[in-house]
Amino acid sequence: MAGYHALPLELLAEEFAKLPGIGLKSAQRLAYSIISRPEEDVERFANALLSAKRDIHYCPCCQNLTEMELCSVCADEERDHSLICVVESPKDVTALERTGEYTGVYHVLHGLISPIDGITPDKLRIRELLARLQDGKVREVIMATNPTVEGDATAMYLAQLLEPLKVKVTRLAFGLPVGGSLEYADEVTLFKALENRTAM
Amino acid sequence: MAGYHALPLELLAEEFAKLPGIGLKSAQRLAYSIISRPEEDVERFANALLSAKRDIHYCPCCQNLTEMELCSVCADEERDHSLICVVESPKDVTALERTGEYTGVYHVLHGLISPIDGITPDKLRIRELLARLQDGKVREVIMATNPTVEGDATAMYLAQLLEPLKVKVTRLAFGLPVGGSLEYADEVTLFKALENRTAM
Secondary structure (H helix, E strand, C coil), X not given: CCCCCCHHHHHHHHHHHCCCCCCHHHHHHHHHHHHCCCHHHHHHHHHHHHHHHHHCEECCCCCCEECCCCCCCCCCCCCEEEEEEEECCHHHHHHHHHHCCCCEEEEECCCCCXXXXXXXXXXXXXXXXXXXXXXXXXXXXXXXXXXXXXXXXXXXXXXXXXXXXXCEEEECCCCCCCCCCHHHCCHHHXXXXXXXXXXX | CCCCCCHHHHHHHHHHHCCCCCCHHHHHHXXXXXXXXXXXXXXXXXXXXXXXXXXXXXXXXXXXXXXXXXXXXXXXCCCEEEEEXXXXXXXXXXXXXXXXXXXXXXXXXXXXXXXXXXXXXXXXXXXXXHHHHCCCCCCEEEECCCCCHHHHHXXXXXXXXXXXXXXXXXXXCCCCXXXXXXXXXXXXXXXXXXXXXXXX
């Protein structure tokens, strides 16, 4: 009598519960919501799942996710291929692209150095970054990892690694977020904002 | 340059965003999480979606969701088929089954009367409930709709409708939730708890 549920519904809820941040209760709610949707809707969802997994691979150049041979940024000849922005994950590329201001290309590390989690430099796409710098055509590498311990450590590690290659290495500016307030800024951010003050 | 994303990933995120309570940001996070999972995992997810939609239908007797001809409760001869518990949705059946104490059968209305949302009695599975009562073998109908305006209205409507059938109609008890505290109970709950006090 225990655990009364239609079996396919239970299996679907289990699948939803495997997603990050979805608990068992939410998973059941999501599973029920599927039942009440038209069949072609559910088919579209199932196909989107399979297509995302099967058709997406890493861009051989920048390591970002793409369904094409080369990702749309790397394939774009209008962009400045001598400027590489190094980011942790594909989501960061999306965030930077939203600014609409960056005209260079990217390199996605797929992680940050974090020995405590067992993520050593050889687990990141660093070899691929070095390979892109061999022909000497790149003039600047921007470290756009997050301003966290891991992000800073990774940026520092890469900066040292790139030193012999004589390429300019820069880091994103830290300071007050636009729309933020001095009152609520933490000490480190405020210190960085003071340190990096610019002429008006 | 705007909206840079691999297309299949974008389509998958759109599908996730159609689920109840999942915003665009979460949907993107979920879509990314799919990419990093093994292909057989994603196939199992896609199949679970399709199977839940295709194989599940309403039990012809109690209207609960099932993948079998008759749901497991209605098909169980050990259960008391003369006792019907009327609930709003299949989730309520699961909740009641978890108690492990109820030995009767169910009837799922698939909604509550709510004229403001356009849900009139003819949109609920009331005809099916009346049909189950025709042979006079049912001795009691328990109204187990939620203690809300709509739940109470639906229970009241059904009680009136069943009156000529001379079947005993009862309602779930209202009172303090077990583990709750007087201090935080709302006035109506406390009033109901007082009103329905039992001898010790």
